[in-house]
Amino acid sequence: MTNRDIAQAFNELADLMELHEADDFRVRSYRNAYLTLRKVERPLSELTDRELQALRGIGPAISKKIRELLSTGRLKNLEEMRAQTPPGVVEMLNIAGFGPKKVRIVWQEMGISDVGELWYACNENRLAAAKGFGLKSQEALKHQLEYYLRSRGQLHYPTAEAAADFVGAWLTGRLPGAFVAPTGEVRRCCPVVSSLDILVGYNGDLSPALSSETLKVERIEGSVYYLQLDGQTPLRLFHCRAEAFGSQLFETTGSAEFLQAFYTAFPSLKNTQLRLEQEIFQRAGLPFVPPELRENTHAVEQAQSGNLPHLITNADMRGVLHVHTTWSDGLHSLRDMCLYARELGYAYIGITDHSQSAFYANGLKPDRVLAQMEEIEALNAELAPFRVLKGIESDILADGALDYEQELLEKFDFVVASVHANLNMSLEKATRRIVKAIENPCTTILGHPTGRLLLSRTGYPLDWDAVFEACARHGVAIELNANPHRLDIDWSLIPKALHYGIRISINPDAHSKEGLHDIRYGVLAARKGGLSAAQCFNAAEMWQREERRG
Numbered sequence: 001m002t003n004r005d006i007a008q009a010f011n012e013l014a015d016l017m018e019l020h021e022a023d024d025f026r027v028r029s030y031r032n033a034y035l036t037l038r039k040v041e042r043p044l045s046e047l048t049d050r051e052l053q054a055l056r057g058i059g060p061a062i063s064k065k066i067r068e069l070l071s072t073g074r075l076k077n078l079e080e081m082r083a084q085t086p087p088g089v090v091e092m093l094n095i096a097g098f099g100p101k102k103v104r105i106v107w108q109e110m111g112i113s114d115v116g117e118l119w120y121a122c123n124e125n126r127l128a129a130a131k132g133f134g135l136k137s138q139e140a141l142k143h144q145l146e147y148y149l150r151s152r153g154q155l156h157y158p159t160a161e162a163a164a165d166f167v168g169a170w171l172t173g174r175l176p177g178a179f180v181a182p183t184g185e186v187r188r189c190c191p192v193v194s195s196l197d198i199l200v201g202y203n204g205d206l207s208p209a210l211s212s213e214t215l216k217v218e219r220i221e222g223s224v225y226y227l228q229l230d231g232q233t234p235l236r237l238f239h240c241r242a243e244a245f246g247s248q249l250f251e252t253t254g255s256a257e258f259l260q261a262f263y264t265a266f267p268s269l270k271n272t273q274l275r276l277e278q279e280i281f282q283r284a285g286l287p288f289v290p291p292e293l294r295e296n297t298h299a300v301e302q303a304q305s306g307n308l309p310h311l312i313t314n315a316d317m318r319g320v321l322h323v324h325t326t327w328s329d330g331l332h333s334l335r336d337m338c339l340y341a342r343e344l345g346y347a348y349i350g351i352t353d354h355s356q357s358a359f360y361a362n363g364l365k366p367d368r369v370l371a372q373m374e375e376i377e378a379l380n381a382e383l384a385p386f387r388v389l390k391g392i393e394s395d396i397l398a399d400g401a402l403d404y405e406q407e408l409l410e411k412f413d414f415v416v417a418s419v420h421a422n423l424n425m426s427l428e429k430a431t432r433r434i435v436k437a438i439e440n441p442c443t444t445i446l447g448h449p450t451g452r453l454l455l456s457r458t459g460y461p462l463d464w465d466a467v468f469e470a471c472a473r474h475g476v477a478i479e480l481n482a483n484p485h486r487l488d489i490d491w492s493l494i495p496k497a498l499h500y501g502i503r504i505s506i507n508p509d510a511h512s513k514e515g516l517h518d519i520r521y522g523v524l525a526a527r528k529g530g531l532s533a534a535q536c537f538n539a540a541e542m543w544q545r546e547e548r549r550g
Helices: 003-019 024-037 049-053 060-072 076-083 087-092 100-109 115-123 135-150 157-174 242-253 256-265 278-284 297-305 334-343 366-383 427-439 464-474 491-499 514-528
Strands: 179-183 197-201 215-221 224-229 233-240 319-323 348-351 387-395 414-418 477-481 504-507
Touching: 003 024, 003 060, 003 076, 003 100, 024 060, 049 060, 087 100, 087 115, 115 135, 157 179, 157 197, 157 224, 157 233, 157 514, 179 242, 197 242, 233 242, 242 278, 256 297, 319 334, 319 387, 319 414, 319 504, 319 514, 334 348, 334 366, 334 514, 366 387, 427 464, 464 491, 477 491, 477 514, 491 504, 491 514, 504 514
Parallel strands: 197 233, 319 348, 348 387, 387 414, 477 504
Antiparallel strands: 179 197, 215 224, 224 233
C-alpha cells in the first residue's frame, strides 16, 4: 500500500468513528495520523517501528495498525466500522464539505441512506429546515452532489444534455461551417447516459477546437476522438466528412439492436454517404423514426407496417399534476405555483402536498387539508377559467391503505397514491400492497410506482401484470414521474401499460416553480415508450371526478 492509501484508511476510520459518535480522543488521534502520514515522502514500508513512532502523532497503537495495513492490505477496526454502516452512508462521507456530523443527521434523523436519496431530499427541500442546515447550505450540497454523481461515469439526462449543448456551441464557434449534433444515448433521450457522444461533419482539421483544457484529447482511434470535458466528463467525438453527416448521424444514433434490424431489412443502405439523415428513411420507403424510438427492433417493425405512434409533445400537455407547495415541503406558496403554471400556459394545476404520515415533509393533518381546500376554492374564484384541483399525495401505508379516512379522501378532486417508506418488501408483499391501494375507489393515479432513484436506488420489485390488471380494472392512471432523477414508471414498461388500456400521467412532482419544467423530461421518456397525447392522462383539456372510475 502507498503512503496515501494508508493515510486515507486512517481518515476513513476517523470519519466512521465520528459518525458513530465514538470517543473523541480516538477520533482525533486517527485524524492526526492521517494529516501526518499523507506528508511523509519516504515509503512507510521502509521505516522501522522506532522511525514510525518518531513521527508526530504516531504512537505504538497506530504504528501497529500501519504494520497491519502494510502486511495484509486491511485494517480490522476499519472493516468493523464499515460493517456497522450502510454502504450508501459510507459513500456520503466522500462528498466534499459534507462531514460526519451532517451525515449522521441525514442518516439517523432523516432516514437517508445513500447519495441519490440525499440529492432527492435536497430537491424536495427536506434539508432546508433540518438541524444544522438551511436553504443556502442545501443548495450548496445539491451542487456538490451533482458534481459527485457526474464523477461516477454515468450522467442523468439533463446533465448530459447540458454538456452536449455546451460542446456543440464550442465546436460550431471554432469550426466554421461544421455540422454538429449530439448523437447516441443523448439523442435517444436515454434517462441515464453512459456515453456522451457528439458527431461533427467537417472537411478539415479539428485541432482548432481541441487545443485547450476545455476539450482535452486523451486518445484518437480512427475517426473517434476520446476527450475529457473540463477534465471531468468523458466524451466521444465522431468525425466524418460533411457530405456523409446524415448517414453517420443515423449510424451513431441507433442502438446496436435497432441498427441490426434496420440493416437486415435494408442491407443496401449500409455504408451510405448521405448528407441528410432523412434520405436514409426515404430510400427505405419508411417514415422518419424519431430518435427516441431507436432502441430496439420494434420501431423498425412499426415503421414497416405503417404503425409508428404519433408521439406526444410538450405542446400537448394541458394540465400539471403532482405539485407541492409550502403547505408541506415545497419551496413556493400555493398561489405562486398556481400563477406560474398559468403563466406557462397550462389550463389547470393539481396540488398534491404530502399526507399526514410524511411527517418528515410536513405532511398535512386533516385540519390543514381542510384549510388548504379553502385557499384553493378562493384561488379558483380569482383565477377562473384557470382551475386549481384539490389533490393529495397520499402515502400508501405498509398494508396498502391510504393515509386518511375514506370520508376525507372523498373530498379531494384526485389522489396520487405513492409509496415513500418500507421499500424493502418482497415482490409478493409489495405487489399486494400496491394492488390494495389501487383498489381504493379514491385513488386516481399510482405515483412513482417503483420508488426508484436513477443511479442510486433500483426501486422495489412488482408483478407488473397484477399491477396493470388492477389499474385497468379500477380506472387508475400510472404516473410517469418526470423528475429526471426518477422517471418512474420506466419508459420500457409503457407499451405494456398501454396494451392494458391504462393512461399515463406525466407529472413533475414539482417542489418549486422551476420544478414544473421537469414535465419536459417526462415527455421525452414517454416518447421513448411510444406514448401519444390521447393516451396521456393530463394531455386532456380537463377531466371530471366521476369519470375517474369508469
